[in-house]
Amino acid sequence: MVQQHKPGGGLARSLSHEQMTMIALGSALGTGLFLGSGAAISVAGPAVIVCYALGSLIAAIIACAAGEMAVKYPVRGGFGTMAGRFLGAFGGYITRWAYWATTVCVAGAELVAVSTYLRFWWPELPLWWGIAAFGVGVILLNAFSVKSFGLVEFFLSGIKVFAVIAFILIGLILIFFGLPSHPAEGVGHLTENGFMPNGASSVWLAMALVMFSFGGVELISISAAEAKDPVRSVRTAGKATIWRLATFYVLALFVVMSLMPWSAAAASGELETSPFVLVFSEAGIPAAAAILNFIVLVAALSAANANVYAGTRLLHSLSYQGMAPRGFRRTSASGIPVRALIGSTVGILLVVVMAASGISNVFVLMVALITSCVLIVWFMILLAYVFYRRREGASSSFRLLGxxxxxxxxxxxxxxxxxxxxxxxxxRMAGLVGVGYFVVLTVLYFAVVRRHVTVDREAFEEAGRATGASERPAEAGAEV
Incomplete structure (x- = not known):
């Protein structure tokens, strides 16, 4: 029988595979699709559809690799713990601290977006007020219980999924069939100025902007440690997340590029000129801008919620191997690592202070760090997977094709x-900030952390019990 909670340090196993899917979608399906695609369109034009198709492929590879390891070992810390097992202590340290920085920055940046969207209805609302109010709400939700977190994230992500499906369906009707008041648009906009107006190299250049939108696919590996049935949940949630993200992103961008000239879509940075508003307005839906504002607010809030969850679990797992203070391993009676949660609010506190002090480029600065960190994290996941397959073979019931x-x-x-x-x-700032962050992490590891690193054998033992494994995993946590 699965152990549901171990007082003092164990995480509660109460997430269903539906909730795990929505947690991953909650982070990956956010402002990158609703309002953030304009920058990529400005670089690649209609060929941005190819960029999102390639991005979906890379994201699928990452999600499947992380999922395959998580099915075999649904350990706390997810892919970060896997990196420590198969790449050595330093690999696990770099991966998890890089991802922790990514999650706390994303949480802060998404709350900046939430507060900005509130100004649609209350223009005079100070930016930091909205950040602080919703930040407290997100923290309390994560502190209550993982079951409640999963239910709320399921609801918030469900709103986004419904909105995207409605957007795609209405858009396809407008493109191919038309409405009584709107003739069929056709696909002429895709080629009227050339499918690649800025050349073939623009597809490559736009990829950094596109891949930012897929951040969150790796959350399935993190949440596996709190799944009721890790093997079934990871397998089901992994497949559902991959197919939904690929379909949503590619079809949504196809709709945008077909319904408006790419130059207009690239310039749509304001809410009133968003591609989503255009589609709903053309379909005759009243108050389209207000409806969109609510949807993107929910999208940002859901992403902030999911990333606070992920950052908390990463910090909790780091404490078990001497890579973070031991106090972060303590959990509440309901299985919530409260101290790690408090430590992972640093991104929220940072943006509150910045917004209150009037710094105007806080969002840009945080996105710079997010971009470079998440690319490194994904690279480390795949590198750990290569060593995993070399040592373990194809031993999981959920496998990466190829x-x-x-x-x-x-x-x-x-x-x-x-x-x-x-x-x-x-x-360019992203690269410079990211390089500096990894230099600091490396110095700290060899100067301080290395002599405190321990092996988290207990995590693999608990994972073995959760998956029904009869044998104790050999060499848990050993360096390669």
Whole structure:
């Protein structure tokens, strides 16, 4: 029988596979689709559809690799713990601290977006008020119980999924069939100025902007440690997340590029000129801007909620191997790592202070760190998977199609995407900030952390019990 909770340090296993799917979608399906695609469109034009198709492929490789390892070992810390097991202590340390920085920055940045959307109805509302109010709500939700978190995240993500499906269906009707007041648009906009108006290289250049939208696919691995049935949940949630994200992103961008000239879509940075508003307005839906504002607010709030959850679990797992203070391993009576939760609110506190002090580029600065960190994290997941397959073989019931060669292909793709960070002027800051962060992490590891690192054997023992494994995993946590 699955152990539901171990007082003092164990996590409660209460997430269903439906909730795990929505947690992953909650982070990956956010402002990157609703309002953030304009920057990628400005670089690639209609060919941005190809960018999102390639991005979906890379994201699928990452999600499947992380999922395959999580089915075998649904351990706390997810892929970060896997990196420590198969790449050594330093690999696990870099992966988890990089991802922790990503999650706390995303949570803060998404709450900035939430507060900005509130100004649609209350223009005079100070930015920091909205951040603080919703930040407290997100923290309390994560502190109550993981079951309540899963239910709320299921609801919030469900609103986004419904909105995207409605957007795609209405858009396809407008493109191919039309409405009584609106003739069929057709697909002429895709080629009227050339499918690749900025050249074939624009597809490569836009990939860094596109991949940011897929951040969150790796959350299935993190949430596996709190799944009721880890094997079934990871397998089901992994497949559902991959197919839904690929379908949503590619079809949504096809609709946008078909319904409006790419130059207009690239310039749509304000709420009133968003592609989503255009589609709903053309369909005759009243108050389209207000409806969209509510949807993107929910999208941002859901993403902030999911990333606070992920950051908390990463910090909790780091404490078990001496890579973070031991106090972060303590959990409440309901299985919530409250101290790790408090530590993971640093991103929220940071943006509150910045917004209150009047700093105007807080969102840009945080996105810069997010982009470079998440690309490194994904690369480390695939690298850990290569070593996992070399040691464990194809021993999981959920497998990455193509195995190691497909993972290597994904690593090549990520390296190519990361190189564009230093080519695009707007993204160059991301590379510089990211490099500086990893230099600091490396210095701290060899100067302080290395002598405190321990092996979290208990995590693999608990994972074995959760999956029904009869044998104790050999060499848990050993360095390669």
């Amino acid at each position: 195995g190691v060669p497909m993972a290597i292909l994904g690593m090549v793709g990520l390296a190519s995407v990361f190189s564009t960070v230093f080519v695009l002027e707007d993204m």
